[in-house]
Amino acid sequence: MHERKIYSNRVWVENKLQPATISFTNEKIISIDFKKLDDAEDYGNAVIMPGVIDVHVHINEPGRTEWEGFETATQAAAAGGSTTIIDMPLNASPVTTTLDAFNQKLEASKGKMNVNVGFYAGLIPGNAPHLESLIGAGVVGVKCFLTHSGIDEFPNVTEKDLDEAMPIIAKYNIPLLAHCELYDTEVECDFENNPTSYQHYLASRPKKWENDAIDLMIRMCRKHNCPVHIVHVASAEALSKIEAAKKEGLPITAETCTQYIFFNAEDIPDGNCIYKCAPPIREKANNEQLKSAFASGVLDFITTDHSPAPPNIKEMESGNLKKAWGGIAGIQFLLTASWTALKNTMSLDQFIPLVTSKPAAFIKASTKGTIQIDNDADFVIWNPDAIDLVKAEDIFFRYKISPYIAQNLNGQVLETIVNGTTVYHNKSIQNKNKGQWLLQK
Template identity: 90%
Template sequence: MHERKIYSSRVWVDNQLQPATLSFANESITAIAFEKSNEAQDYGDAVIMPGVIDVHVHINEPGRTEWEGFETATQAAAAGGTTTIIDMPLNASPVTTTLPAFNEKLDASKGKMNTNVGFYAGLIPGNAGHLEDLIEAGVVGVKCFLTHSGIDEFPNVTEKDLDEAMPIIAQHNIPLLAHCELYDTEIDCDFDNHPTSYQHYLASRPKQWENDAIDLMIRMCRKHNCPVHIVHVASAEALSKIEAAKKEGLSITAETCTQYIFFNAEDIPDANCIYKCAPPIREKANNEQLKQAFVSGVLDFITTDHSPAPPNIKEMESGNLKKAWGGIAGIQFLLTASWTALKNTMSLEQFIPLVTSKPAAFIKSDHKGEFKIGNDADIVIWNPDEIDLVKPEGVFFRYKISPYIAQNLNGKVLETIVNGTTVFQNQSIQNKNKGQWLLQK
């Protein structure tokens, strides 16, 4: 196999950007030299770093492939510099709550993986007996909802369900990921009479729901000594709770998503459902605190929670936020939109681990997230200083419905290499199906 060498004055090695030549062959990194090799392709001062890892996406295959599928989702991921994604257990049909359903999903992904793909199992009422099989089959974590998921076949769990499942999950030392909102029927914000108002939608899912749910998960983590991961933290009020739990020594991790730091409620127009997600995008002052939580380490890494839907289900014509599917399509923009949102809060050196080594550690992947000899040759080459306008024709996911379209983003991806092969370059997909399953056995 031919060895390829690439050089830049900014290669991410040993937690710093420095001049280096990176060599790779047979899907692995073969050498790292801190000088310029004559045979190396010179990328100037473009950043060469490990491929981005997005541990929270909804691909919707099998069963809802008209929403998205592995083929388009992983092309979009690669176009954005992402080389590994972890797929959530819901939105596909069947939902991934039994071993046969998991095997169906594995079959559905064959021949369509343009990045590496790992999977979560789902926890729903009554399926605790299936978790052992799913964990042994290689899922990297288990996901549950504490409020209605939007998918009827994926109901939310109660404290009783958590008591049954968490000892099983704890035994295997994999994380239980929780969508933290605890529904309180007391909310009277008159959303019914203002279905196109973003401010009414925001009021309909208050921070208190998140805060209460996070309190519950911290308590359950303490009780069962089970690793807990809080997905898409949107309430800044919950940050002090997460920080205290970490200081106590509890096995708690937390993420937020690009949309919660890139957009602010004050700027979101009414009757535009592309911004609808749950929990909702909150106010600017709240979101500034989320950004600071990456600097302090209270939030561990960034994800997209890519959750696309066709135009009719997204209520693109009516603008009815009450009826619209809640989910933002953003798998292609984890790297560039997150850097755009955070570049005034932190250095590039502080930012890079949030999309590489930290998510790699979360999914216990020793071979990804940093450049070491023998590690997987998952690489992104990008220019963080170039401004790139997102145009619909440059979007690779299935429907060109996304709040990132028409945004100027800091960062342009030049090339994405998956397992040693160039998948994305010159704004197009060069080689298909170079991804592999990431099964934790």
């Protein structure tokens, strides 16, 4: 592979945007010059930064490939500037709770990785004996649910299951990721008789469910000294609990997702299931608190929790929120929609680590997330100042069902480079299957 040199006035190197030329070959960065070299491609004022890392996506292959699949999901990731994604253990069938199931998933991804792909194992009741073999095979973490996952073959765990599994996970110092909602029958709504009402859906999964579950995970983290990661924090009431746990020195991290900072419950129409996810998108005042939790470090980074489904399962015609699959298709918009949501509350310099170096550190991907010599040549070149209207035909994931369609987003992805090769450029996929497995040995 020949050496390539790219220059911009705004390259994210050494934690700041500055003029630089990056030279790379054979999938690695070989030199960084803080000036324009004569033979470098000049990207002007576009931002060159490490490829975005989305550590929370559902690709649904094998077994539910008609919902998404590696081919479309990784193209969409590349189109959005993401060069590495981590796939969740459920929505695939079989779910990734045994080594055999994990090997089936690896096999299913071959020849379809347009970005780098890592994997989580699943923790369900009774599969703790399988965890060591899954960890040995290279998963970067273990995921569990504290409430029904929506998939019957991926049941939620109890405190007893956590007591059994957390010492094993702690031994290998990888994170246990928890979907934090604890089902409590006391809810003040009549969702049963108002199945198309967003406000009734919101009330059916109150903040208390999240708060109680996060309390439980903090207690279990303290008990077992096992790294715990709270996925998709939506309740701002839980932020103080996470903050206190971090101050105590517990190995705890937390994320929120683009949808929880981009959309607000007040603006969501009834009978439109594209907005349904769990936990639900909450009120504007709540979501403003989530935004400010990045500055304090209470929330560590941003993910999409891309969870697509076909139109019938999403109840697109009926608008029945009670029956609809809960999940937002957003893998293509981690960079641009998150920047749009946060640009008035933070600088680009504060934003960039939330989608690059911080998620890289979380999955211990030491050669990703920063531009330095010998690191992987994964880059996104984008214009954060351009405004792009999202059109269905520009979307690469399988079903063009997404709340981001028809939104004006700040930021235009010009080019995505994966392992030294341009995968996305000029609104099209240029080179396929340039991704690699990200296995943590």
